[in-house]
Amino acid sequence: MTAYIGLGSNLDQPLEQIRQAIQTLATEPSLIHFRVSKLYASKPVGPQDQPDYVNAVASFETSLSGIKLLDLLQSIEQDHHRRRERHWGPRTLDLDLLLYGQEQIDLPRLTVPHPFMLERGFVIQPLHDLAPDMLLVNGKTVTEQLHQLDTSDLVIITE
């Protein structure tokens, strides 16, 4: 199954957090054909009283179930000492399961496709790096969806 995950961080050296998470995922035996988008700096969506984020999207093949994949992502978040002070507050590392093949998953712990991904430039822009022609749940391609969004705050992080 091809899975797409969103990576985000805005605490404790966000670029380092994302780079380490990418390294961990890329070397995880249960994930193959690992690909990752460019890295982007982005203004916080939601509460503005927090630092800017570093965001990326990764894709890979896996035979893990959606729930097992969620467990893996949450264990990596814990390794990055993720603390949940407040909803939509700053965090050291966020690994969101965005898409799991064409599956719709509606469980208390897991909703896939990720409910807010279509409106988020910090998701759709990096997703476009990986799969511009992929059809989304709303019948648009990623490229078409990207044209609906204002991504003027996104800055590519080079180096």
Ligand SMILES: CC1(C)Nc2nc(N)[nH]c(=O)c2N=C1O
């Ligand atoms: C707080 C909220 C909604 N805002 C975000 N805003 C940005 N730019 N990037 C994120 O990853 C992100 N994650 C979130 O969970």
